[in-house]
Amino acid sequence: MTSTHPPRTRLHPFVQFRDRSRLVHLPALDGLRGAAVVVVVLFHGNWSWVRGGFLGVSLFFTLSGFLITSLLITEYDGTASLSLGSFWARRFRRLLPAAWLTIAVTVVLASALSAFGSQDRGDAIASLLNVANWRFLATGSSYNDLFSTPSPFRHFWSLxxxxxxxxxxxxxxxxxxxxxxGSLSVLASVLGVLLSLSMWTTLTADSVDRVYYGTITRSAEILIGALLAAMVAHPKTRVHLLRRWVLRSVVVVAGVVSLVGFLVACVRVEVGSAFVLKGGLVLIAVGSAALILNAAMGIGIIGFIFEWRPLRWLGGISYGVYLFHWPLFALLTERRTGLGHFPRFVVLVALTLVLAVLSSRHVEIPMRRRRFPKPALPTMASAAAVIVVVLALIMPTTTSLVFDAEAASAQLDTLVMGSLPAATSGESGTSADGSPGEGLSELAAAQAQREAERAPAIMHFGDSVALSMAFPLAAWAVETQGGFFLGGDTTIGCGIGRGGYERSFGVVPRRAECDNWPQRWYPITDVDGLDIAMVHTGQWELVDRRIPLGMNHTVVGEDAALLSTPVPTQIDEVWRNVGDQIYDDYLLAELSAAQELLSRRGALVLWVNLPYYSNLDSESFNANLRLSHDPARVDAFNAVLERLTAKFPDTSRLLDLHTYMADKTDDTSLRADGSHFNKEGAESVALEFLGPELLRLWRDWRAPQLGLDGDR
Known part of the structure; x- marks a missing residue:
């Protein structure tokens, strides 16, 4: 008798994949999940040889699209309808309790470590509401994820x-x-059209963040999985794939090529690379579809690899592993644990596995099967999680040692600024033509002395480090009456050097909001009476750059009007960094343009040099940004600032924060993350050094203009 079964009995489950009321379990798909979560965990473990481990999430997306669509088609075939309510109830019962539990555990752990700030509160709410990706897209998470201590809720964007x-x-x-x-062809066509629209949205996106976090852009990966499900939904199609040697061979070869390509991408591709920005995630999803088909069919080397029992076991708890690993990595840092990189990684992975197993056995599986032990642990866990999260969201946040950009911005916005002081003689910040001479009357001399000692009007410019200092500096000005703080402009993740590309969040072009500082700074400084423009920047000048060539750096014309200065498209092919003569000259020209803009109305420009960075929280930085902590680069940048102030001796001074911080580099009470000043540290530095020093520099600069001794 001739058998009607496929030639290899272990392939039979694929033929029967959706011939029953429920999908047949295919073990290799569990192995595929396990492999995907491995590369994600390695990526978040900050191993430099897994720069593209984030692509494991892409594999998850495509696999989810395949399984969900297969399940929906199966239900429709059996009932000629779909019970959407039942489907959503099953999905939410499968996913939400464990997610809520994770959020609760994260809130408790972060609060216990004094690391739950207002920004984390917003992240937790967005995670609860399943809009975390929109939250991170709106708040520019790519910067916060890498430069400051990352949000422990960051991974909820994919969920x-x-x-x-x-x-x-x-x-x-x-x-x-x-x-x-019930036409599968129509379904496949609809999915194909939506896939095309998603790809078009990706190719026209203006930023890596939008590609990475956008619902529409990332839906392409899910739609490719759904399209695969529609294409192999008919039993005859699956039989042909298994029995026809040519088709089997094509599938096997495609799977091997895709596996090799996926592994290479996990090693070489970076989040912000042109590959990601220009549709590379769609290519990864196509390769993922080939891997899924191989694993589902159980053929060739792919089927063998992903049926390996340890991978299948890991795939069975992959949801819990994904949920718990990132909060542990984000909160239990090297500084907090006292462990080095490798031992910390081993300990956190072990803890993650324990939590994932407990979650699977006592929360996920019982909730999915509605078989609750007594007492009903899943129900209790879910209820407790919701209670903890709600309490955390309505209670005041703890005082965090970590710089919180969102809180700093809100705090600065609430400060009531003073009005500009009226100058007693001449125009504030300008040399008076009638400077007092030797024959001044006592009244004129007294007026000159009062003018020299009056509180200056101050604006503050720079990046997130400047933002961390802004409110404490403003508070110093108000409390000591040492100055009038008029605001300024601080832009997170931005330096002054415009154009070209940087190695930071991958290889990315300089953002438009970074390059348009002349358009922002010009109108807010176009006022009479501004005395001091303080610039506190540098971190983003220390990363590797490919700079624009032949650039016109001038931003202000002879009539003090802002010029249109488009950045040229010709970009240097060589990666350079501060300390390279070509790069230093480019940077000096850009800083000079900022100097001329800020001083055009007579203000003194104070350039704050950089202290050394601490590496206490080095695991919060990727390999590219860690280079900016190199003391040699800090020294080279400070040398450029010295050249700048020497070039403009009449309108600029160097504010030497570097020397003040020389014996405080590793002081976590000042900079918990080794870079940004936390609240208490910023207040201390502003009160003890920045405020008094800027006042001294300004008065010394003003004294000769008023005919006074600089020491008076």
């Missing part, structure tokens, strides 16, 4: 996208099948 897909995709499948009376 938010999946939940959004679980709401939209079933409706789409139901409408397509209902209108077409």
């Amino acid at each position: 938010a996208i999946e939940e959004q897909a679980y709401v939209a995709l079933p409706v789409l499948v139901w409408v397509a099948l209902r209108v077409s009376r």
Whole structure:
């Protein structure tokens, strides 16, 4: 008798994949999940040889699209309809309790470590509401994730996208099948059209953040999985794939090529690279589809690899591993644990596995099967999680040792500034033509002395380090009456050098909001009476750069009007950094342009030099940004500032924070993350040094203009 089964009995489950009321379990797909979560954990472990480990999330997206669509098609075949309510209830029961538990554990742990700030509060709320990706997209998370201590809720962006897909995709499948009376061809066509729209959105996106966090841009990966499910949904298609040697061979070769390509991408591709920005995630999803098909069919080397029992076991708890690993990595830093990179990684992975197993056994599986032990642990855990999270969200946040950019901005916005002081003689910040001479009357001399000692009007410019100092500096000005703080402009993640590319969050072009500082700074400094423009920047000048060539650096014309200065498109092919003569000359020209803009109305420009950075929290930085902590680069940047102030001796001075911080580099009470000043540290530095020093520099600069001794 001739057998009607496929030639290898272990392939039979694929043929029967959706011939029953429920999907047949395919073990190799668990192994695929396990492999995906391994590369994600390695990536978050900050291993430099897994720069592209974030692509494991892309594999998860495509696999989810495949399984969910297969499940929906199976239900429609059996009932000629879809119970969307039942589907959503099953999905939410499967995913939400463990997610809520993770959020609760994270809130408790962060609060215990004094690391739960107002920014984390917003992240937690967004995670609860499954809109974390929109939250991070709106707040520019790519910068905060890498430069300051990252949010322990960061990984919820991908879960938010999946939940959004679980709401939209079933409706789409139901409408397509209902209108077409179950036609898989129509469903595949609809999915293909939506895939094209998603790809177009990706190719026209203006930033890596939008590509990475956007629901529409990332839906392409899910749609490719859904399209694969529609293409192999018919049993005859699956039989042909298994029995026809040519088709099997094509699938096997595609799987091997995809596996090799995926591994290479995990080693070489960076988040902010042109590969990601120009549609590379779609290519990864196509390769993921080939891997999924191989694993589902159980053929060739791919089927063998992903049926390996340890990978299958890990895949079974992959959801819990993904949920718990990142909060542990983000909060239990080297500084807090006292462990080095490798031992800390081993300990946190072990702790992650324990939590994932407990979550799977006592929360996820019972909730999914509705088989609750007594007492009903899953229900209790979910209820406790919700209670803890709600309490954390309504209670005041703890005082965090970590710089909180969102809180700093809000705090600065609430400060009530004083009005500009009226100058007693001449125009503030300018040389008076009638400077007092030897024959001044006592009254004139007294007026000159009062003018020299009056409180200056101050504006503050720079990056996030400047932002961390802004409110304490303003508070110093108000409390000591040492100055009038008029605000300024601080832009997170931005330096002054415009154009070209940088190695930071991958290889990325300089952002438009960074390059348009002349357009922002010109109008706010176009006022009479501004005495001091203090510039506190540098971190983003220390990263590797490919700089623009032949650039016109001038931003202000002879009539003090702002000029249109488009950055040229010709970019240096060589990666350079501060300390390279060509780069230093470029940077000096850019800083000079800022100097001329800020001093055009007579203000003194104070350039704050850089202290050395501490590496206490080095695991919070990727390999590219860690280079900016190199003391040699700090010294080279400070040398450029010295050249700048020597070039403009009449309108600039160097404020030497570097020397003040020389014996405080590793003082965590000042800079918990080794870079930004935390609240108490910033207040201390502003009160003890920055405020008094800027006042001394300004008065010494003003004294000769008023005919006074600089020491008076």
